[in-house]
Amino acid sequence: MMMTKFRNLGLDFLICTALMAAVSAEEISLGPVTVNLDLEVLEGYTIDVGDAIEASHCKRPEFDYMIYPVTIESDDSQIELEVHELDEPMEMTPWVLEHSLITAGLPSLTPKLEGAGASFTVDGHDAILVTAKDGDKTVYGAIYTPDEVDGWGRQLFLICSDLPWDVTEIVFESIEVDA
Numbered sequence: 092m093m094m095t096k097f098r099n100l101g102l103d104f105l106i107c108t109a110l111m112a113a114v115s116a117e118e119i120s121l122g123p124v125t126v127n128l129d130l131e132v133l134e135g136y137t138i139d140v141g142d143a144i145e146a147s148h149c150k151r152p153e154f155d156y157m158i159y160p161v162t163i164e165s166d167d168s169q170i171e172l173e174v175h176e177l178d179e180p181m182e183m184t185p186w187v188l189e190h191s192l193i194t195a196g197l198p199s200l201t202p203k204l205e206g207a208g209a210s211f212t213v214d215g216h217d218a219i220l221v222t223a224k225d226g227d228k229t230v231y232g233a234i235y236t237p238d239e240v241d242g243w244g245r246q247l248f249l250i251c252s253d254l255p256w257d258v259t260e261i262v263f264e265s266i267e268v269d270a
Contacts, residue, residue: 116265121174122159124237124246129265132258136165146175154178168254170262171197175247183236183244185210188219192234197251213248214266228253237268246270 117130122143130136141160148154155178163170173195181187189208211220211233218235232251236244248268252259 116267119161119172121161121172122157123176123270124159124174124248125269126161126172126174126248127265127267127269128262130163130262132261133163133165133254136163138163152181154181165254168252170254171249171251173197173247173249174268175249177245177247180243180245182242183239183247184242185217185219188234188236188247189221191247192219192221192232192249195249197232197249211263213250213263214268225253229256231256231259231263233263238270 116127117138119126119128119138119140121140139162141162144158144160146156146158148156157176159174159176161172163172175191175195185208192208208219208221211218213233213235214237216235216237216239218233221232223230223232230251230253232249234247234249236246237248238244238246248266250263250266252262254262
């Protein structure tokens with residue numbers, strides 16, 4: 092009888108923990124994907140989902156793609172998200188990922204990068220992490236391919252944050268993209 096009570100108490104705890112995690116995750120639709128991320132570390136944030144943008148990559152290789160942007164603002168900081176959906180699959184090498192992040196034109200990720208991209212894990216996938224200086228703030232950017240299979244994919248997920256690293260890391264580690 093006593094073991095049953097403890098077992099039920101343990102189950103209740105697990106259910107409550109799962110519900111609390113689900114409540115703290117923000118779900119954002121970005122074109123072909125749904126992004127879930129923990130924004131509980133931010134206070135009083137707003138989410139601005141931008142209009143989809145058609146774009147073309149003019150140099151080799153030439154391809155068309157759609158950009159689905161979102162900006163999350165909190166106090167004097169912001170997080171920028173973008174999903175780029177290519178018109179056809181592409182091999183997603185580390186160079187392609189880093190090049191895509193650097194040239195994406197995310198406003199707070201300036202060309203003043205600090206070193207080469209570093210390996211990082213986002214949503215269980217290999218990602219590239221870069222840092223840049225934007226005035227007195229450090230900006231962190233990451234990119235990965237949520238639909239990657241055997242090194243190939245059509246989707247790029249980009250995120251950029253000018254929040255302190257301890258907060259940025261929590262947000263980056265909470266990312267889940269349903270492709």
